[in-house]
Amino acid sequence: MSRDNYGVDPERPTQNPAVRSADAEGHVDPIVELTDDSMHPAGAAALLRTTAAIRERSAALLARARRGESAWFTIGNDRTIEDAARAVAEVTLERYPWNTIPYHSRWRHFEAGGVDRLAELNTLLGDVATSRERARAHIDLGW
Numbered sequence: 001m002s003r004d005n006y007g008v009d010p011e012r013p014t015q016n017p018a019v020r021s022a023d024a025e026g027h028v029d030p031i032v033e034l035t036d037d038s039m040h041p042a043g044a045a046a047l048l049r050t051t052a053a054i055r056e057r058s059a060a061l062l063a064r065a066r067r068g069e070s071a072w073f074t075i076g077n078d079r080t081i082e083d084a085a086r087a088v089a090e091v092t093l094e095r096y097p098w099n100t101i102p103y104h105s106r107w108r109h110f111e112a113g114g115v116d117r118l119a120e121l122n123t124l125l126g127d128v129a130t131s132r133e134r135a136r137a138h139i140d141l142g143w
Helices: 017-021 041-048 051-066 079-095 117-125 131-142
Strands: none
Touching (some): 117 131
Protein backbone atom coordinates (compact mmCIF):
# COMPACT_ATOMS: atom_id res chain seq x y z
CA MET A 1 0.00 0.00 0.00
CA SER A 2 1.15 3.53 -0.58
CA ARG A 3 -0.22 7.01 -0.31
CA ASP A 4 -0.83 6.82 -4.07
CA ASN A 5 -3.35 4.03 -3.54
CA TYR A 6 -5.62 6.50 -1.84
CA GLY A 7 -5.20 9.27 -4.38
CA VAL A 8 -4.02 11.70 -1.71
CA ASP A 9 -4.02 15.25 -2.94
CA PRO A 10 -1.92 17.61 -0.80
CA GLU A 11 -4.45 20.34 -1.57
CA ARG A 12 -7.28 18.19 -0.17
CA PRO A 13 -6.24 16.66 3.15
CA THR A 14 -7.93 13.37 3.99
CA GLN A 15 -9.62 12.34 7.20
CA ASN A 16 -8.55 8.73 6.64
CA PRO A 17 -6.33 7.81 9.60
CA ALA A 18 -4.52 5.13 7.58
CA VAL A 19 -3.40 7.64 4.98
CA ARG A 20 -2.46 10.21 7.60
CA SER A 21 -0.35 7.65 9.52
CA ALA A 22 1.49 6.24 6.49
CA ASP A 23 5.26 6.56 6.56
CA ALA A 24 7.28 7.94 3.65
CA GLU A 25 7.11 4.58 1.82
CA GLY A 26 3.36 4.35 2.38
CA HIS A 27 3.48 1.60 5.02
CA VAL A 28 0.52 1.62 7.36
CA ASP A 29 -0.13 -0.22 10.60
CA PRO A 30 -2.88 -2.76 9.66
CA ILE A 31 -4.86 -1.85 12.79
CA VAL A 32 -5.03 1.76 11.64
CA GLU A 33 -5.76 0.75 8.05
CA LEU A 34 -8.82 -1.24 9.06
CA THR A 35 -10.29 1.55 11.17
CA ASP A 36 -13.78 2.46 9.95
CA ASP A 37 -13.70 5.82 8.18
CA SER A 38 -16.96 6.56 6.45
CA MET A 39 -15.79 10.07 5.58
CA HIS A 40 -13.59 8.59 2.84
CA PRO A 41 -15.10 6.57 -0.07
CA ALA A 42 -12.77 3.61 0.48
CA GLY A 43 -13.52 3.63 4.20
CA ALA A 44 -17.26 3.86 3.59
CA ALA A 45 -17.10 0.94 1.15
CA ALA A 46 -15.05 -1.10 3.63
CA LEU A 47 -17.58 -0.35 6.35
CA LEU A 48 -20.47 -1.47 4.13
CA ARG A 49 -18.66 -4.77 3.44
CA THR A 50 -18.46 -5.72 7.11
CA THR A 51 -20.55 -8.64 8.33
CA ALA A 52 -22.39 -6.39 10.77
CA ALA A 53 -23.33 -3.86 8.07
CA ILE A 54 -24.44 -6.59 5.66
CA ARG A 55 -26.64 -8.17 8.34
CA GLU A 56 -28.10 -4.79 9.29
CA ARG A 57 -28.92 -3.88 5.66
CA SER A 58 -30.27 -7.37 4.95
CA ALA A 59 -32.58 -7.18 7.96
CA ALA A 60 -33.86 -3.79 6.81
CA LEU A 61 -34.51 -5.08 3.28
CA LEU A 62 -36.27 -8.17 4.63
CA ALA A 63 -38.47 -6.01 6.87
CA ARG A 64 -39.41 -3.80 3.89
CA ALA A 65 -40.26 -6.82 1.77
CA ARG A 66 -42.39 -8.32 4.55
CA ARG A 67 -44.32 -5.04 4.76
CA GLY A 68 -44.87 -5.21 0.99
CA GLU A 69 -42.78 -2.06 0.38
CA SER A 70 -40.13 -3.61 -1.90
CA ALA A 71 -40.27 -3.21 -5.65
CA TRP A 72 -37.86 -6.14 -6.09
CA PHE A 73 -38.69 -8.77 -3.46
CA THR A 74 -41.86 -10.52 -2.38
CA ILE A 75 -42.01 -12.63 0.76
CA GLY A 76 -44.42 -15.52 0.44
CA ASN A 77 -46.55 -17.14 3.07
CA ASP A 78 -45.70 -20.34 4.96
CA ARG A 79 -46.77 -22.53 2.01
CA THR A 80 -44.39 -20.84 -0.44
CA ILE A 81 -41.35 -22.95 0.50
CA GLU A 82 -43.43 -26.13 0.32
CA ASP A 83 -44.72 -25.15 -3.13
CA ALA A 84 -41.17 -24.37 -4.32
CA ALA A 85 -39.83 -27.69 -2.97
CA ARG A 86 -42.66 -29.59 -4.66
CA ALA A 87 -41.99 -27.84 -8.00
CA VAL A 88 -38.26 -28.63 -7.80
CA ALA A 89 -38.97 -32.29 -6.97
CA GLU A 90 -41.40 -32.61 -9.90
CA VAL A 91 -38.95 -31.11 -12.40
CA THR A 92 -36.09 -33.22 -11.03
CA LEU A 93 -38.09 -36.46 -11.34
CA GLU A 94 -39.19 -35.47 -14.83
CA ARG A 95 -35.65 -34.75 -16.04
CA TYR A 96 -33.90 -37.56 -14.14
CA PRO A 97 -36.43 -40.41 -13.87
CA TRP A 98 -33.67 -42.95 -13.16
CA ASN A 99 -32.86 -41.11 -9.87
CA THR A 100 -29.24 -40.40 -10.81
CA ILE A 101 -28.81 -36.66 -10.74
CA PRO A 102 -25.56 -35.41 -12.33
CA TYR A 103 -23.06 -33.72 -10.03
CA HIS A 104 -23.54 -29.96 -10.01
CA SER A 105 -21.06 -27.23 -9.16
CA ARG A 106 -19.74 -24.00 -10.58
CA TRP A 107 -17.18 -26.10 -12.41
CA ARG A 108 -20.01 -27.76 -14.35
CA HIS A 109 -20.95 -24.36 -15.73
CA PHE A 110 -17.69 -24.44 -17.68
CA GLU A 111 -19.07 -27.47 -19.56
CA ALA A 112 -22.45 -25.96 -20.47
CA GLY A 113 -23.57 -26.71 -23.99
CA GLY A 114 -20.94 -29.42 -24.36
CA VAL A 115 -18.11 -26.85 -24.55
CA ASP A 116 -15.06 -27.64 -22.39
CA ARG A 117 -14.22 -24.10 -21.36
CA LEU A 118 -11.69 -25.25 -18.78
CA ALA A 119 -9.66 -26.89 -21.54
CA GLU A 120 -9.93 -23.67 -23.55
CA LEU A 121 -8.70 -21.66 -20.55
CA ASN A 122 -5.77 -24.02 -20.08
CA THR A 123 -4.90 -23.62 -23.76
CA LEU A 124 -5.00 -19.83 -23.41
CA LEU A 125 -2.80 -19.99 -20.31
CA GLY A 126 -0.35 -22.15 -22.26
CA ASP A 127 3.03 -23.06 -20.91
CA VAL A 128 3.78 -19.56 -19.64
CA ALA A 129 1.53 -19.90 -16.57
CA THR A 130 3.08 -21.58 -13.57
CA SER A 131 1.08 -24.26 -11.81
CA ARG A 132 0.37 -21.73 -9.05
CA GLU A 133 -0.88 -19.11 -11.56
CA ARG A 134 -2.99 -21.75 -13.31
CA ALA A 135 -4.53 -22.85 -9.99
CA ARG A 136 -5.23 -19.22 -9.11
CA ALA A 137 -7.01 -18.66 -12.43
CA HIS A 138 -9.09 -21.79 -11.91
CA ILE A 139 -10.02 -20.77 -8.36
CA ASP A 140 -10.86 -17.19 -9.35
CA LEU A 141 -13.20 -18.41 -12.06
CA GLY A 142 -14.65 -21.50 -10.45
CA TRP A 143 -15.08 -20.95 -6.77
